[in-house]
Amino acid sequence: MHTDLVAALDIGGTKIAGALVDGGGNIRLRARRPTPAQDDGETVMGAVAAVLAELSESPLWARASAIGIGSAGPVDASAGTVSPVNVPGWRDFPLVARVREATGGLPAELVGDGVAxxxxxxxxxxxxxxGNALCMVVSTGVGGGLVLGGRLHTGPTGNAGHIGHISVDLDGDPCPCGGRGCVERIASGPNIARRALENGWRPGPDGDASAAAVARAARAGDPVASASYERAAQALAAGIAATATLVEIEIAVIGGGVAGAGEVLFAPLRRALRDYAALSFVRRLTVAPALTGTDAGLVGAAAAATAAATRTCVTPPVVAGGRA
Structure with missing residues (x-):
């Protein structure tokens, strides 16, 4: 029997997505359920089990050799547990063990969504x-992950590269994480919109007050909307430059809904990076938009599971920790 596919889960506060992914990163089968985020932990696990059950009904399921799990965090890959901020019913929830149980014992690999x-x-x-990269998800929150020396660098618990909670403003607003002036508190979508509203920007007739609406206004020349994105870009640039200075990354890749603003975000980000990334060994740093889109969580979870099974240095990247 061929075992040339990998199962994948992408678990967030809005949706639980599942897939079977082949060795070329192509999704061969999908399943999806809304996340019952405000319900108890067993109800949430029931939605995960329903996604897995739908996948397992396909003849392709027999070809799956492992399962990768990308989850909103924090995660603890060493313990196989998750405590997503936006899923209060899951605190130290033994997700790896429960997924293995639901899949008949498939080897499972857990990573945070930014790492995926x-x-x-x-x-x-x-x-x-x-060989050396920082990849970021800039959306409702700001997460990320690192590739160092050609390998995914996750740290002992799977949270390395969580750039959203680097402080870039020592006297800045308190962040829900307990810090002050974090990248996320300035650059996430809700905070871009909040700042624009606080400074006098007003939504159009449709009432849309999202970061995407602020981006449209900035593109049309609204100075307050533009200033909110410029502030977000400055925070991102400071965090990226600090990371590059510490570990010499060559590229910073930015995905997530906020990256959909395009040059409204990327133009001021590149300008700000010229100021912050001033040392000779970080001046060549490239910034690029992500390419894997909404399937990044599933494709990345599959990459993590594949790499854990092979433990080689070739792509897909090696992921340490979290295997049950």
Missing amino acids: MTAAEHWQGAARGF
């Missing part, structure tokens, strides 16, 4: 071919 996106971009996206 990084694995996807290194395997199939904008970071492909780079």
